[in-house]
Structure formats: C-alpha cells, structure tokens
Amino acid sequence: xxxxxxxxxxxxxxxxxxxxxxxxxxxxxxxxxxxxxxxxxxxxxxxxxxxxxxxxxxxxxxxxxxxxxxxxxxxxxxxxxxxxxxxxxxxxxxxxxxxxxxxxxxxxxxxxxxxxxxxxxxxxxxxxxxxxxxxxxxxxxxxxxxxxxxxxxxxxxxxxxxxxxxxxxxxxxxxxxxxxxxxxxxxxxxxxxxxxxxxxxxxxxxxxxxxxxxxxxxxxxxxxxxxxxxxxxxxxxxxxxxxxxxxxxxxxxxxxxxxxxxxxxxxxxxxxxxxxxxxxxxxxxxxxxxxxxxxxxxxxxxxxxxxxxxxxxxxxxxxxxxxxxxxxxxxxxxxxxxxxxxxxxxxxxxxxxxxxxxxxxxxxxxxxxxxxxxxxxxxxxxxxxxxxxxxxxxxxxxxxxxxxxxxxxxxxxxxxxxxxxxxxxxxxxxxxxxxxxxxxxxxxxxxxxxxxxxxxxxxxxxxxxxxxxxxxxxxxxxxxxxxxxxxxxxxxxxxxxxxxxxxxxxxxxxxxxxxxxxxxxxxxxxxxxxxxxxxxxxxxxxxxxxxxxxxxxxxxxxxxxxxxxxxxxxxxxxxxxxxxxxxxxxxxxxxxxxxxxxxxxxxxxxxxxxxxxxxxxxxxxxxxxxxxxxxxxxxxxxxxxxxx
Amino acid sequence: xxxxxxxxxxxxxxxxxxxxxxxxxxxxxxxxxxxxxxxxxxxxxxxxxxxxxxxxxxxxxxxxxxxxxxxxxxxxxxxxxxxxxxxxxxxxxxxxxxxxxxxxxxxxxxxxxxxxxxxxxxxxxxxxxxxxxxxxxxxxxxxxxxxx
Numbered sequence: 001x002x003x004x005x006x007x008x009x010x011x012x013x014x015x016x017x018x019x020x021x022x023x024x025x026x027x028x029x030x031x032x033x034x035x036x037x038x039x040x041x042x043x044x045x046x047x048x049x050x051x052x053x054x055x056x057x058x059x060x061x062x063x064x065x066x067x068x069x070x071x072x073x074x075x076x077x078x079x080x081x082x083x084x085x086x087x088x089x090x091x092x093x094x095x096x097x098x099x100x101x102x103x104x105x106x107x108x109x110x111x112x113x114x115x116x117x118x119x120x121x122x123x124x125x126x127x128x129x130x131x132x133x134x135x136x137x138x139x140x141x142x143x144x145x146x147x148x149x150x151x152x153x154x155x156x157x158x159x160x161x162x163x164x165x166x167x168x169x170x171x172x173x174x175x176x177x178x179x180x181x182x183x184x185x186x187x188x189x190x191x192x193x194x195x196x197x198x199x200x201x202x203x204x205x206x207x208x209x210x211x212x213x214x215x216x217x218x219x220x221x222x223x224x225x226x227x228x229x230x231x232x233x234x235x236x237x238x239x240x241x242x243x244x245x246x247x248x249x250x251x252x253x254x255x256x257x258x259x260x261x262x263x264x265x266x267x268x269x270x271x272x273x274x275x276x277x278x279x280x281x282x283x284x285x286x287x288x289x290x291x292x293x294x295x296x297x298x299x300x301x302x303x304x305x306x307x308x309x310x311x312x313x314x315x316x317x318x319x320x321x322x323x324x325x326x327x328x329x330x331x332x333x334x335x336x337x338x339x340x341x342x343x344x345x346x347x348x349x350x351x352x353x354x355x356x357x358x359x360x361x362x363x364x365x366x367x368x369x370x371x372x373x374x375x376x377x378x379x380x381x382x383x384x385x386x387x388x389x390x391x392x393x394x395x396x397x398x399x400x401x402x403x404x405x406x407x408x409x410x411x412x413x414x415x416x417x418x419x420x421x422x423x424x425x426x427x428x429x430x431x432x433x434x435x436x437x438x439x440x441x442x443x444x445x446x447x448x449x450x451x452x453x454x455x456x457x458x459x460x461x462x463x464x465x466x467x468x469x470x471x472x473x474x475x476x477x478x479x480x481x482x483x484x485x486x487x488x489x490x491x492x493x494x495x496x497x498x499x500x501x502x503x504x505x506x507x508x509x510x511x512x513x514x515x516x517x518x519x520x521x522x523x524x525x526x527x528x529x530x531x532x533x534x535x536x537x538x539x540x541x542x543x544x545x546x547x548x549x550x551x552x553x554x555x556x557x558x559x560x561x562x563x564x565x566x567x568x569x570x571x572x573x574x575x576x577x578x579x580x581x582x583x584x585x586x587x588x589x590x591x592x593x594x595x596x597x598x599x600x601x602x603x604x605x606x607x608x609x610x611x612x613x614x615x616x617x618x619x620x621x622x623x624x625x626x627x628x629x630x631x632x633x634x635x636x637x638x639x640x641x642x643x644x
Numbered sequence: 645x646x647x648x649x650x651x652x653x654x655x656x657x658x659x660x661x662x663x664x665x666x667x668x669x670x671x672x673x674x675x676x677x678x679x680x681x682x683x684x685x686x687x688x689x690x691x692x693x694x695x696x697x698x699x700x701x702x703x704x705x706x707x708x709x710x711x712x713x714x715x716x717x718x719x720x721x722x723x724x725x726x727x728x729x730x731x732x733x734x735x736x737x738x739x740x741x742x743x744x745x746x747x748x749x750x751x752x753x754x755x756x757x758x759x760x761x762x763x764x765x766x767x768x769x770x771x772x773x774x775x776x777x778x779x780x781x782x783x784x785x786x787x788x789x790x791x792x
Contacts, residue, residue: 341650341651344654349654352655352658356658356659356662357662359662360662360666363670364666364669364670367670371674380778381680382680382681382775382778383678383679383680383681384679384681385674385677385678385679386677388673389674389678392669392672392677393666393669396669397669506733506735507714508714508715584735586715586735587736587737589711589715590711595734595735595736597735
C-alpha cells in the first residue's frame with residue numbers, strides 16, 4: 001500500500017506544482033492578489049505531499065518492504081537502522097526523491113517567510129513551481145522509487161558496503177541542501193527579473209538566508225565527502241580532483257562569489273546584473289554537477305546504474321532552466337537601474353576582485369573537468385588532467401584571492417583608504433613574515449610553498465582576530481565574516497601541512513618487523529583472518545612503539561564484500577588533533593608478509609575543522625539576519641545613499 | 645568620463661585581465677599536464693618516448709606476475725596483441741588479478757619497461773575500466789561479458 005500511496009502523493013504534488021507555477025507567475029502582477037494566495041496554498045500543499053511521499057518511501061525501507069524494487073535492490077534486513085534510512089537516498093530513484101524533498105522544504109520556507117514582498121515571493125514560487133514540476137516529471141516517468149517487484153524476494157541485496165558509513169550516510173542530504181538551496185536564490189533572481197522594479201531591488205536581501213543556508217550546507221557537504229575519501233580510500237589524500245569532487249566544488253566557488261556580490265547589491269545597489277547572473281550560474285553549475293555525477297560519465301560510487309533516457313532528460317532540463325533564465329536575463333536585465341558610483345579603492349572593488357578570482361578559479365576547474373570528457377566524446381582520445389594541472393591553475397588564483405581577503409572588510413563602501421585599512425593589520429603582516437621565516441628555518445624538508453601557505457594563514461588568522469576584537473559587542477552578523485575567513489586560514493594550514501610535510505612509508509613487512517614513519521616506530525604483529533557478516537577480511541595488528549614498550553595497538557583492515565564484489569580498505573587513524581598517523585593494509589605477498597602504507601600527516605584534521613569554522617561563520621551571519629528581520633533601520637541610509 | 649562609465653571600464657578591464665590570465669594559465673597547464681591513455685598496441689605503434697607520463701591499460705597477462713625485492717612487483721599488460729612489461733613498487737588493489745583489467749599511470753624507462761607510479765584501485769570485481777574495454781575492442785580481442 002505504502003508504495004501506491006507514495007506514487008499517488010507524487011502525482012498530487014505534480015499537479016500542485018503546476019498550479020503553483022501558473023498562479024505564482026500570474027501573481028507577479030500587482031492586481032492578481034488571488035493568484036498569489038493560490039500560489040501560496042499550492043506551495044504548502046506540494047510540500048505536504050512530497051513529505052508524504054518521502055515518508056512512505058522511508059517507511060518501506062524501515063519495514064524492509066522488498067516488494068518495492070528500490071528497497072529490494074539497496075537494502076536488507078541485516079542492515080543497522082541508520083543504514084536502512086540512508087539506503088533511501090543511496091540509489092538514483094531515492095536520491096531524486098530526496099532532491100525533491102529538499103526542494104519542497106525550500107519552497108515551503110519561501111512561501112511561509114514571504115521575504116521581499118508579496119509579488120516577489122509569488123514570482124519566486126512560480127519559478128520553484130516550474131522547477132519542481134520538471135523534477136517531478138523526471139521522477140514519475142524515468143525514476144520512480146515506488147516501482148514494484150513481483151515476486152518480492154525474501155531478502156534484499158543490501159547497501160553498497162562503501163556507503164555503510166556514517167560519513168557517507170550524511171553526505172548526500174548535506175550536499176543536496178546546498179545544491180537545491182541554490183535553486184531558491186535562482187528562483188528569487190528570476191523573480192526579480194519577472195517583477196521588475198521597484199520590488200526587484202529587494203531580491204538580494206530576500207534571498208540572502210537561502211544563499212547562506214545553501215552555502216553552509218555545501219561547505220559541510222564537501223568537507224564530509226573529502227573526510228570520507230580520506231579515511232576510506234586508503235591513499236591518505238583528502239582531495240583527488242576527480243570529476244565528482246569538482247562537480248561539488250564548482251557550485252561552491254560560484255555560491256561564495258554570489259554571497260559576496262549580493263552583499264554589494266543589497267547594501268549599495270552595485271553589480272545588480274552581475275549578481276543576478278551569478279545566482280543563475282550557481283544553480284546551473286549544481287545542475288551540471290548532478291548530471292556529471294549521475295549520468296555515468298564518471299565512474300564512482302556516485303554513478304548509479306545509468307540509463308540514457310535519464311541523462312537525456314536531465315540535459316533537456318538543464319538546457320531549459322539555464323537557457324530560459326539566461327533569455328529572461330538578456331531580455332529584462334537592461335531595465336535594471338545601475339548602482340551608485342565607487343572609487344577604484346573601495347569595498348565594492350574588493351568584492352569585485354573577490355568575484356573575478358572566484359569565477360576564474362571556477363573556470364579552471366570547469367575546464368579541467370569537462371575538457372577530457374569533451375575530447376573523449378568528440379575524438380575518442382582519452383586523456384586525464386591530474387592534480388598537477390590544478391596545482392598550477394587553481395592554486396595561484398586562489399592564493400591571490402586569499403591575500404586580499406583581510407583588506408575587503410576594512411575598506412569603506414564607495415571610497416576607501418588603503419593605508420588606513422592596512423595600518424591596523426600590521427601585526428598580521430608581522431606574524432605572516434615571522435611564520436614564513438620560522439617555517440623556512442625549522443621545517444624540513446624546506447619548502448617555499450609551505451612557507452608561503454603558513455604566511456598566508458598567519459595573515460588571514462591574525463587579521464580575523466583583529467577584526468573580531470574591533471567588532472566586539474557589535475551584532476553577531478558583523479563578525480560572522482571574520483570567523484568564516486578565519487576558517488579559510490585553518491583549512492589552509494591543514495592543506496599545507498598534509499601536502500608539503502606528509503611522511504610516507506610503503507613497506508613490505510613480515511611478523512615482528514619494525515618500521516619507522518615520521519617520528520613513529522611501528523611493529524607489525526601479523527594478520528588474522530576475520531569473517532564479517534557479509535565480508536571476509538584480513539585484520540592486521542600493528543603496535544605503536546615507545547622505546548621497547550607498546551604505546552598503542554592499531555588495526556587496519558582489508559575487506560572483500562563477496563556479494564557485491566567490492567574491496568574496501570578500513571584504515572586505522574590515530575590523531576593527536578594536530579597530527580594523524582594513518583595506516584592502510586595493502587596486499588598479501590606470501591609467507592605472512594604484507595605491504596603496508598603508513599602516513600604521518602601533520603595538521604590534517606585542520607582541513608575539516610576549518611570547513612566547520614567557515615560554516616559557523618555562515619550560521620552566525622544567518623542568526624544575525626533572522627534576528628534583525630523586522631523593519632529595516634540599517635538599510636534606510638543605504639537606500640538613501642544608493643539613490644544619490 | 646562619468647564615474648559610471650569609469651566604473652564600467654574598470655569592471656571590463658578587470659574581467660578581461662582576469663579571464664586572459666586564467667586562460668593563459670589554463671592553456672599552458674593543459675599543454676604540460678595532459679596525461680594520455682594508451683593501449684599496449686598504441687605504445688609500440690606511436691613509439692612513446694621514455695620519460696613521458698601516460699596511462700596504460702589492458703589485461704594483466706596470465707602467469708606474468710612476479711615479486712621483486714621489497715614491495716616491488718612485476719607483471720605485463722596486454723591487449724592480446726602487444727605486451728608491455730610493467731614494474732610497480734607499491735600496494736596493489738586487492739582485486740588486482742591475472743587476466744583482469746588494469747590501468748596504470750607512469751612512464752617508460754630506457755629499456756622499454758613501464759615504471760608505474762600508480763595502479764588504479766578499482767573497487768569492483770565486475771568492473772572493467774572503460775578505457776580497457778575500448779582498447780580491447782580496438783585490438784579486436786573484446787569478448788562481451790568477460791575479461792578473463
């Protein structure tokens with residue numbers, strides 16, 4: 001029954017999304033107050049029906065209802081509860097329903113909050129309705145999770161073992177809150193173009209909370225994905241520049257640019273057209289990212305069994321959404337009013353540079369990711385561009401951006417004074433220089449890049465502290481940016497530490513043999529076979545020595561899941577918070593001898609800690625926004641200025 | 645020039661400079677960092693020079709795997725026409741088997757042996773790297789449903 005209920009709920013949701021699309025766009029005209037009420041009602045109704053459908057699917061997974069194909073294929077009764085739940089979105093059909101659920105939640109929030117006035121909200125709901133209808137059609141016609149299986153099997157096939165992991169369970173919803181959140185700012189941008197002035201002037205302010213939520217979720221989602229890759233893949237790396245990772249990085253870069261540019265639009269009326277374009281671009285990139293990841297163009301745990309009609313459908317959807325939005329932009333953007341003038345040295349210029357660097361960085365990732373695919377499709381020539389490509393393109397652009405980060409917030413709007421801005425930051429410059437000198441003198445191997453990264457991190461971190469001290473007592477939102485920028489510095493330290501100063505040992509060891517890696521001495525005590533519920537594996541016992549005494553025992557494992565034919569390495573990581581000792585068991589070379597990979601990664605945990613700090617900055621900014629929601633005392637002078 | 649026009653000019657100049665710089669960086673980086681995929685047949689046919697990094701893919705020849713000193717391992721990669729010897733020092737993916745598909749990154753040495761720096765760790769027994777499938781199809785040795 002639940003299957004049919006879910007399917008029916010999806011059909012109702014589709015009908016309501018079409019109503020919402022029509023009524024919402026009609027409601028953009030001043031006289032159509034009834035249409036606006038209908039759009040609002042339809043939005044709430046659609047949200048409820050999608051919740052029902054998702055609830056029905058989750059119930060089917062919880063009760064292991066193998067008469068549903070998706071449940072039989074991706075779940076089993078033996079799975080722990082949490083993986084029965086995460087199995088819901090571990091496959092194409094379920095993940096599309098999750099996408100839809102998140103979209104419904106954002107739609108409900110837009111309708112309830114009604115930010116930016118009735119007409120803007122109505123038009124935004126109209127655009128959300130169009131998007132929701134497209135995705136619901138996609139789900140109903142090509143990827144329904146409610147298809148039946150006859151006869152129902154006794155036991156399901158089980159969840160991909162690589163995904164039976166807390167990190168992998170939480171990562172997709174996080175990322176979807178990011179991707180789909182960008183559809184909300186996209187909807188507001190399109191709405192601004194539809195309603196025109198003067199309501200359109202509010203769009204950046206109205207969409208801000210959605211941008212912030214999307215950005216925070218993307219930041220956390222990317223960090224989770226990178227952390228998962230670090231501890232499961234056994235290569236000791238945290239970022240591999242593969243297409244799947246890049247697909248999530250590109251929307252993040254543009255969303256970051258959007259957050260900054262929208263600030264200038266909101267407070268000064270500057271970059272109006274550009275900010276709209278960025279909102280369109282950000283969502284386009286999340287659609288393209290989803291397409292790349294899901295279409296089977298790339299091979300990974302993410303590419304679910306692919307079906308050409310699905311890929312084609314998504315391509316058409318992308319073309320319509322992006323093409324439609326760009327056409328609307330070309331038609332309506334010239335009616336936007338230009339913002340107030342500014343001098344070359346000003347907050348506006350700083351934000352402009354931020355945008356230029358971020359978009360250029362995104363362009364290099366885009367080319368590095370899509371060029372090989374395009375070349376393969378066009379000529380059959382198979383190439384890869386590896387990390388060295390991104391090291392010489394992405395890294396310098398991002399580095400240049402980081403150097404400017406502390407200056408931006410210290411420059412005044414319209415006309416700033418560079419000298420005045422830098423003066424309070426002298427301590428930061430001092431710390432940066434000191435960090436570079438110390439790193440060059442002390443750290444081995446000596447690394448110019450490492451010294452540069454530490455100097456940059458020092459510059460960012462100390463400037464953030466100065467900024468936070470200055471703003472003490474001010475609204476939370478005021479130092480949210482400083483905290484997010486400090487997060488960048490923390491991540492940078494971690495990245496520099498692991499990339500430059502990681503020690504590595506790759507050895508063939510027999511029982512009782514010792515090895516050293518970095519400052520650690522390890523003793524290999526041999527390997528025992530383990531029989532798991534659904535895998536067979538080899539479990540090594542490795543002692544961390546302190547002189548002749550055993551300080552700790554570590555157990556890296558190598559597992560083969562026979563039913564799925566998968567090989568999973570279970571790494572053993574011992575962290576001090578500032579340094580990781582990382583062990584991955586290799587392959588059996590006979591006579592009790594095994595290959596073993598050991599890494600000592602200084603500062604590795606900071607990579608993900610920094611991402612958390614960035615997200616915290618976003619959360620503070622959001623909290624400040626929502627608290628100061630009522631009237632707009634701050635914006636009155638800004639509007640007066642903008643009108644100059 | 646009105647301030648507005650001046651601002652537009654800065655904006656345009658910044659974009660042109662930045663995109664020009666990014667394009668230059670990207671193109672020069674692409675030239676130096678593209679890694680080609682070659683099947684064993686192509687390796688001999690194209691006379692790939694020693695020291696040039698590329699990826700090679702094919703099947704691990706049956707009975708070709710032997711262990712050297714330390715973690716070193718030797719085997720040959722074949723598309724059933726041409727066979728290229730490979731040396732690798734490192735951890736093999738657990739599903740590395742004779743007769744199965746493999747993709748390795750590295751370069752030829754003077755003796756014509758492929759010095760692999762990385763053997764692609766695929767996590768799936770049924771999975772055959774798409775490059776290998778293509779290479780086998782080209783050499784006419786592809787049988788659907790199996791690489792064994």
